[in-house]
Amino acid sequence: MDFMKMIEDWQRVVARSVLVFHHVCAVTGVFTLLGVTAAPYIWDPSPGGTALASAFATGLLCLLALCALGGGVRYAVYGDFKLLPTRKFRDYFSGEDDGGETTAHIAPPLPARTHRGSDDDLVDRVGELISGGDTDGFMDIFNQLQSREALPPGEISEELAPRIREFGLERNCEELWEQGYTVIEDVAPPAYWRDLRATILKAGHPGAMGSSLMQRYPVVAEATINPKMMALAEFSVGAGFILSNVASSIRRKGDRNIGLHCDQVWHPVPFPQHNLFLTACWACDDFTLESGATTVVPGSAAKRRPPNLDEIGSTATVPIECKAGSIAVWDGRTWHDNASRTIDGDRAVLHVSYTRLMMRQMEVYARSVQDRLVEQYGEPMAQVLGRYDFLAKPEGKAYADGFLRAIAYSRR
Numbered sequence: 001m002d003f004m005k006m007i008e009d010w011q012r013v014v015a016r017s018v019l020v021f022h023h024v025c026a027v028t029g030v031f032t033l034l035g036v037t038a039a040p041y042i043w044d045p046s047p048g049g050t051a052l053a054s055a056f057a058t059g060l061l062c063l064l065a066l067c068a069l070g071g072g073v074r075y076a077v078y079g080d081f082k083l084l085p086t087r088k089f090r091d092y093f094s095g096e097d098d099g100g101e102t103t104a105h106i107a108p109p110l111p112a113r114t115h116r117g118s119d120d121d122l123v124d125r126v127g128e129l130i131s132g133g134d135t136d137g138f139m140d141i142f143n144q145l146q147s148r149e150a151l152p153p154g155e156i157s158e159e160l161a162p163r164i165r166e167f168g169l170e171r172n173c174e175e176l177w178e179q180g181y182t183v184i185e186d187v188a189p190p191a192y193w194r195d196l197r198a199t200i201l202k203a204g205h206p207g208a209m210g211s212s213l214m215q216r217y218p219v220v221a222e223a224t225i226n227p228k229m230m231a232l233a234e235f236s237v238g239a240g241f242i243l244s245n246v247a248s249s250i251r252r253k254g255d256r257n258i259g260l261h262c263d264q265v266w267h268p269v270p271f272p273q274h275n276l277f278l279t280a281c282w283a284c285d286d287f288t289l290e291s292g293a294t295t296v297v298p299g300s301a302a303k304r305r306p307p308n309l310d311e312i313g314s315t316a317t318v319p320i321e322c323k324a325g326s327i328a329v330w331d332g333r334t335w336h337d338n339a340s341r342t343i344d345g346d347r348a349v350l351h352v353s354y355t356r357l358m359m360r361q362m363e364v365y366a367r368s369v370q371d372r373l374v375e376q377y378g379e380p381m382a383q384v385l386g387r388y389d390f391l392a393k394p395e396g397k398a399y400a401d402g403f404l405r406a407i408a409y410s411r412r
C-alpha cells in the first residue's frame with residue numbers, strides 16, 4: 001500500500017468534506033428560515049404582521065448563523081472565511097489556491113510525460129536524490145544538463161523528428177525557418193472547423209481576448225493542444241514551449257488594418273537566433289487578398305528586429321493565401337500586416353500564440369483553472385500551461401525536477 005498516496009487521498013476527502021458540511025449548513029439554514037417564519041401559524045391561524053416580521057427576522061438570523069458555522073469550519077481548517085458555499089469545489093476554493101499548506105486547494109498530480117528524451121530519465125532521478133539528501137548526485141545531474149549542447153536554430157531535435165515525419169511537416173519546418181511563415185492543413189475534421197467558426201461568431205465582433213475563451217469553449221481549448229500544431233510549435237519555440245495567448249477575431253469590410261509589425265516586439269533588439277514566439281491563426285474562412293488575409297515580408301525574420309518608421313510605410317508584403325480549415329503560422333520575428341477586406345461577410349480567426357518556456361506569457365490562468373483544464377485535457381495541456389517547469393511557481397526552485405526540466409528542455 002502506498003501510504004503517502006493514502007494520506008493525500010484523505011486530504012482530498014477532508015477538503016471536499018468541508019464544502020459538503022458548508023452546503024449542509026446552508027440548506028439547514030434555509031429550512032430553518034422557512035420553519036421559523038411559519039411558526040406563528042401554529043398558535044394563531046391569522047397571525048399579525050408584527051409576529052410574522054419578527055419570526056422572519058429570527059429565521060434570517062438562524063440562516064446567517066448556520067452559514068457562518070459552515071464558513072467558520074472552513075476558517076478553522078483552512079484559515080480563510082467564506083459565508084456561502086458555491087456549487088463546485090473548484091469555484092469554492094479559487095482565489096486561495098497557491099498550493100500552500102493553509103489553502104484548501106489540492107492540486108491533482110500532473111500526468112506523466114510521454115514525449116521524452118534521454119534527459120527526462122536524468123530528471124526523473126532527482127526526486128529520489130533530493131529526498132535522500134544527495135546534493136552531489138543532484139549537482140552531477142545539473143552539470144550534465146547545463147553542459148549539453150543546444151540544438152542549433154532551425155534544426156529538428158531527435159525527440160521531435162518522429163512526430164514531424166508522422167504529420168508530414170518537413171516542408172513546413174523548412175518554410176517556417178527560411179521564409180518565416182507557413183500554412184498547415186488537415187489538422188481537424190470539417191465538423192470541428194464549423195464548431196470553431198460558430199464559437200468565434202458567438203464570441204462577437206471584433207473579437208474576444210483573454211483566457212476566458214479557453215475555459216468557456218472546449219473547441220478553443222482543443223485548438224491550443226492540437227497534436228500537429230504542437231509538433232510544429234516545438235520545432236519553432238522548443239521543447240516544453242508554453243501558451244502565450246488565445247484570442248478570437250472577426251474581420252469585416254472597412255475594419256482597420258493593424259500595420260506592419262512583428263509579434264515578439266517586447267523583446268530587446270537584436271532578437272536572438274532562436275525564435276521566441278510563434279503565432280498560429282486558425283483560418284475558419286478563406287484567406288485571400290480580398291478577404292483581408294495576413295500579409296508578410298518573406299525572410300524578414302532574419303533581420304532580427306522590428307521594422308523602423310520608414311519601413312512600416314514602404315515595405316512590400318505578400319498575402320498568406322489559404323483555404324478555410326488551414327492554420328497560417330509565422331515566426332515571432334516575421335514582419336507582417338493584414339490586407340484591407342474589400343468583400344462583404346465575416347472572416348473568423350482563432351489566434352493562438354506560443355512562446356519559449358523562459359518567456360512570460362501574455363495571459364495567465366488561476367491555478368485552480370489550470371488544474372481543471374489539465375484534468376480535462378491531460379499532458380499536452382499541462383505542458384502548454386507550463387506546469388512541467390519550475391518558472392513562475394509559488395515554490396520556485398524547490399520544484400526541483402521542474403528546475404532541471406527547464407534546463408533540459410532549453411537545450412532542444
Ligand SMILES: [Fe+2]
Binds near residue numbers: 261262263336
Ligand atoms: Fe501580429
